Amino acid sequence: MKYIETKLKGCFIIEPSLFNDDRGLFYESYKKVEFEDQLGERVDFVQDNVSISKKGVLRGLHFQNGIHAQAKLVQVIKGEALDVVVDLRKNSPSYKKHFKIRLSENDHKLLFIPKGMAHGFLALEDNTVFVYKCDNYYDKASEAGIIYNDIDLNIDWVISADKLILSKKDLVLPTMKDLNI
Numbered sequence: 001m002k003y004i005e006t007k008l009k010g011c012f013i014i015e016p017s018l019f020n021d022d023r024g025l026f027y028e029s030y031k032k033v034e035f036e037d038q039l040g041e042r043v044d045f046v047q048d049n050v051s052i053s054k055k056g057v058l059r060g061l062h063f064q065n066g067i068h069a070q071a072k073l074v075q076v077i078k079g080e081a082l083d084v085v086v087d088l089r090k091n092s093p094s095y096k097k098h099f100k101i102r103l104s105e106n107d108h109k110l111l112f113i114p115k116g117m118a119h120g121f122l123a124l125e126d127n128t129v130f131v132y133k134c135d136n137y138y139d140k141a142s143e144a145g146i147i148y149n150d151i152d153l154n155i156d157w158v159i160s161a162d163k164l165i166l167s168k169k170d171l172v173l174p175t176m177k178d179l180n181i
C-alpha cells in the first residue's frame with residue numbers, strides 16, 4: 001500500500017496494492033498496523049458507514065463539533081465521486097484551503113481525513129456506493145457543516161448547480177463567515 005500526503009497535512013491518499021488474477025481482483029483496503037505506522041498516530045475506528053447516491057447527489061460539507069470530531073477513512077466501491085476536504089484547523093498552514101480528489105470503483109484509492117476537516121462529496125454516477133470508517137460515533141447534536149458553494153471556498157464541483165441534489169439540511173448550511181471560521 002502506498003500512502004501519499006496531500007497538501008493538507010495529515011490527510012493521506014492511500015493506494016492499495018492490487019492483485020489481479022483469472023478470478024478477478026484482491027486488495028487490502030485497511031491494515032491497522034501499517035496505517036498507523038504511516039500516519040504516525042493511533043486511530044481507533046469505531047463506526048463504518050455506507051451511503052448510496054444518485055448521480056448529482058452532493059453530501060456535505062460536514063463535520064462534528066468538539067469531542068465528537070471524526071477522522072474518516074473513505075472510499076468508493078461502486079461508481080465515482082468527487083471528494084472534497086476543507087481544512088478547518090486554525091493553526092494549520094492550509095487553514096481554509098480545500099483538497100479535491102476523484103475516488104472510483106476503478107482506481108480503488110482511499111482517502112484518510114483527519115479530525116478538524118469538513119468533508120463532502122459529489123456522486124458522479126448513479127448508485128455510487130461510498131463506504132467509510134469513522135473514529136468517533138455519529139452524534140446528532142454535534143453535527144455541523146458549511147454550505148457547499150461557500151464564496152470564500154469557491155469549490156469547483158464540476159457539474160452545474162441546477163443538476164445538484166442536496167438534502168434540505170445541506171441546502172441551509174451556514175457559510176464559513178457565518179461560523180466565524
Ligand SMILES: Cc1cn([C@H]2C[C@H](O)[C@@H](COP(=O)(O)OP(=O)(O)O[C@H]3O[C@@H](C)C(=O)[C@@H](O)[C@H]3O)O2)c(=O)[nH]c1=O
Binds near residue numbers: 138
Ligand atoms: C452520518 C449518519 C447519519 N445517520 C442518519 C441520520 C439521518 O436520518 C440519515 C442521513 O443522514 P445525513 O443526511 O446526515 O447523511 P449524509 O449527508 O450522508 O452525511 C454524511 O455526509 C458525509 C459527507 C460525511 O462526511 C459523513 O460524516 C456524514 O456527515 O442517517 C446515522 O444514523 N448515522 C450516521 O453516522
